[in-house]
Amino acid sequence: MLTRLLTIILAGSLIGLSGCSEQTTKEIEVKAKASEQQQVIEKEKKEMEEKKKEEERRKAEEAKPVYVNIIDPNTKSIIKTFNTKDLGFGKDAERYKAEIAKLTRELARGTKETPGYDNRMILDRLDANGQVIQGTPQTILNETDLSEKIMQASAKGGDVEIPLYVTASGYKPEEAAQLGEALVASYTTYFSNGVAGRTKNITLSAEAINNVIVGVGDSFSFNTTVGPSDAEHGYQPAPELLDGKLVDGIGGGICQTSSTLYNAIDQVAVSYIEKNNHSAHVGYVPTGRDATVSYGGKDFRFKNTTGVPVLLKSIVKKGSLTVEVRTAKAYQSLIKKSK
Template sequence: MRKWIVFLILIGSLLGLVGCTEKTTAGKESEQKNRVTEQEKKLEEQKASEAAKKAAAEAEAKRIAEEEAKKPKVINVVDPSTKNIVKSFIPVEMGFGTDNERYRQELEKWARELARGTDTTPGYDTKMVLDKIDANGQVTKGKPRVILEEAELVTNVIEASANGGEVFLPIYVNESGYKPEDAAYLSEVVVATYSTKFNPSITGRNKNIELSAQAIDNVIVGIGDIFSFNHTVGPSDAAHGYQPAQEIVNKELVMGIGGGICQTSSTLFNAVDKLAVEYVEWHHHSLTVGYVPLGRDATVSYGGKDFQFKNTAGVPFLIKTIYNSNGTFTVEVRTSAAFQSLLQKR
């Protein structure tokens, strides 16, 4: 009997243990499910927070964009070489969108002053200083021609006016149109020449012819180069050695410093006129001069009238001057033998 009682008690204990094990396993599964649920909630909360932040950022960006859109657009005109801002302006304040014609006119006036300069401010445009051959046969370098394209600048600014931003100055630099290796041969062949006479006894006037002749001697005029008499010779004043002599002013002969240099410019004109050059600037005297035929003169005055021509003859050439104190002055145009057949004449 006792054996059965002990056996039943043992069986009951084992069943109890099984029940505890099942309860323990079920508890663990429940805790694991709770943890998964909490993680899912945290992920959902994190996603919601990120979405809220994104929405807030987008709203802020939209607000800023709307505020920027309301602000007037600004144009910054920049010098491409220095990267400095040359001018900043607001297009709408100058008539853009309300009076576009006035806006264009304002821009054209500003671009013209910027390119050509004013009474107080130099412009971007600079004439070319042509290269010369010195007494030793070496090339003395001048300076390139610099041009600020006014029309292109105005167009670029107008195109940028709706949205604002940077506009770079359209500046073009033109070097002389010849090859350095050709310089040594440009004096080989005389392709045009012209001579004038002067009175050897008029020393002041003759000295002025001599000085201006020296200034243009051995100047290289490359293809497409523009020769400016005033820019090449410079001021014909006492500081540069020029002397008093008669000159024509308003149809009258008067004494002035530098009188006589027009004989140099006129002799040069008659020489280069035999070539297919293009005249950029050319003026006649108000009175007839005796050293060239009627209508064949070229008057000049530093700071005023100039004699300018562009080399459209197809090849580079050299200007040579020959001053003889006995009363003759000659200008020769020379080029290399290799270029002679390519040179275009009138």
């Protein structure tokens, strides 16, 4: 009996211990799950905080200005600074591209307020003693190259030097003294010597193109060579064609000089950059053989593609203007003639 009672008590104790064990395991499992959930929550919270920080950093980076400095290649000084983001970089690619194109165009060609870097060649010439008077070389700002350089610097900023291409006259200094030796082309026109203003204007413009050296590959511009035909430069009122009618204007007569030059230079193999006819027939050259000019407007321009350097000579006599094209005797047989 006692043995049976002890057995029952022992069994009950074991059952109680078993129940405690099961309860402890469940508690451990619950705590483990809670811990896992807490870790997940904390991980998600940390990720959200990192994303928020990254977003704030990105916004701060976007708001941070990026400056590009445009550098003058001659003085090495900064001539313009701009924030790329103000012009649309990173937000509006087409707008930014258009803004950079406008910027490079203004730097090359200038604005009403500031001159551009592009400059036509002012050709060398001979003085009365046969000495060379230096002109200035042709300078071209390559707009495409500058735009590409700016694009490359736009993300991080930095200095961009303007790409300038400078072309000197296509002749050798030692050739200058011989360029007047051989006559290769000439043309003469006539005018009334009694019209004082017109005679004066023809004389002044003829003097301006006299002894000008046009080297191989050089571009000649009548307006650049002669300059303004206004009263300040000595030009006088004289009849000129305007919209098909003869009217008095300061500088009337200079188109006879440009047209005489055209008929002379047309006998050799030059290529024309710009040539314009009058609105009506002029009496000093055949129809269609004129070249009208107006400073700041229509110009007469050609490129020397004859293969040799040439010298322009102008001779004004009583009632006549002759323009000659000359070169060195050594080049006389080499110069290309017009077909």
